[in-house]
Amino acid sequence: MMGLNLDPDDFPDTYPLFEAETRRRVWWDILYYDLYVPVAVTTGLGKG
Amino acid sequence: MALLSSTAVTQKPTILPVDRTLLAVGNSGSSLAVSLDEVSSVWLSHLNLVPPVKLKLETSAVDAPDGDLPLSATFPPISLFLSNSSALEPPSVTTQLVARLPRSTDLQQQLLHCVHDVLDLHPSFNFQHFQTRVHSMFSWSLEAETYERAVGDNPVSSTSTSRDLTITRPTLSFFAAASAAFALGSLVRNTNDSCLASLEGRNATLSNPYPLTDRDPSSSPAALFMLSEQTLAIFERSHNYDLDYMVAIILQVIYLLHEGKPRLPHTILPLVSGLKTPYINDDSPAYIRSEKWSIPHA
Numbered sequence: 001m002m003g004l005n006l007d008p009d010d011f012p013d014t015y016p017l018f019e020a021e022t023r024r025r026v027w028w029d030i031l032y033y034d035l036y037v038p039v040a041v042t043t044g045l046g047k048g
Numbered sequence: 049m050a051l052l053s054s055t056a057v058t059q060k061p062t063i064l065p066v067d068r069t070l071l072a073v074g075n076s077g078s079s080l081a082v083s084l085d086e087v088s089s090v091w092l093s094h095l096n097l098v099p100p101v102k103l104k105l106e107t108s109a110v111d112a113p114d115g116d117l118p119l120s121a122t123f124p125p126i127s128l129f130l131s132n133s134s135a136l137e138p139p140s141v142t143t144q145l146v147a148r149l150p151r152s153t154d155l156q157q158q159l160l161h162c163v164h165d166v167l168d169l170h171p172s173f174n175f176q177h178f179q180t181r182v183h184s185m186f187s188w189s190l191e192a193e194t195y196e197r198a199v200g201d202n203p204v205s206s207t208s209t210s211r212d213l214t215i216t217r218p219t220l221s222f223f224a225a226a227s228a229a230f231a232l233g234s235l236v237r238n239t240n241d242s243c244l245a246s247l248e249g250r251n252a253t254l255s256n257p258y259p260l261t262d263r264d265p266s267s268s269p270a271a272l273f274m275l276s277e278q279t280l281a282i283f284e285r286s287h288n289y290d291l292d293y294m295v296a297i298i299l300q301v302i303y304l305l306h307e308g309k310p311r312l313p314h315t316i317l318p319l320v321s322g323l324k325t326p327y328i329n330d331d332s333p334a335y336i337r338s339e340k341w342s343i344p345h346a
Contacts, residue, residue: 002290002291018174019291022291023291026172026291026294026298029172029298029323030324033320033323034323034324037305037312037320038320040312041311041314041317
């Protein structure tokens with residue numbers, strides 16, 4: 001488990017600053033595509 | 049008969065011998081059935097054509113084929129992932145594998161530039177950092193090739209090679225991300241040259257010094273995408289998940305979203321599921337379970 005759903009700030013000295021920010025951004029990407037793609041597939045919306 | 053339906057994507061339409069338009073309303077949506085004759089007249093009217101016009105209506109394939117790439121290009125051999133020295137070592141990035149990517153520095157720059165254009169609309173990871181790592185991967189490949197030539201027939205393990213090189217060997221997950229990025233770049237470049245407009249040397253570019261063909265695996269979007277998928281599958285079986293794995297899947301999803309087919313391929317759904325795999329440990333989405341990251345209410 002990568003724990004991407006956890007805020008890196010809650011775990012000081014665990015992640016370097018750059019990696020912590022990347023984890024946040026990747027997490028929000030996961031959230032977006034998890035919501036958007038199933039809707040796009042079922043409704044035939046096509047391009048994102 | 050034509051069937052226009054909000055649920056037609058997932059349901060197989062039932063062909064009814066009707067000669068007039070029907071509207072069916074159900075719990076899951078509405079369906080509109082129009083006879084082909086009526087569709088013909090609508091199109092003829094729309095195109096300002098006066099009947100009688102010879103008209104042949106056919107159903108078109110929803111998903112266009114992926115080109116005519118040979119299978120050997122679509123599915124690179126597994127030996128590319130294994131070091132020549134020992135079959136016991138886990139799969140890793142090899143120089144032969146990196147050779148599957150576009151080798152020309154200018155072409156790499158063009159494709160990465162096109163990817164950057166697309167990612168402006170999908171802000172995600174730090175692209176400058178990603179680009180630097182891609183260049184570093186090619187530098188490693190060049191250094192490793194030189195080392196392998198120098199060593200010649202003396203068998204060396206990949207670990208000893210890594211020790212002797214100044215540049216760190218890239219991970220399989222990062223290679224998968226880079227392949228997906230080049231696939232996306234090739235796709236965008238093939239469909240829209242405007243992504244190169246702001247690149248230096250534009251005039252030289254428009255003369256097409258690097259024509260991308262579907263038959264060249266190193267510049268074919270489909271072949272590069274398959275390379276990324278296969279690399280990720282091998283990585284998943286032999287390594288722990290990491291951020292590059294997630295970035296690779298995100299780039300693959302964006303590739304499928306930009307593929308330009310009439311509808312999204314069904315393979316995008318397992319990809320999105322793959323995004324959730326590394327952190328989910330029960331059936332509920334993690335963003336619902338996590339209080340801190342719950343969806344903000346408008």
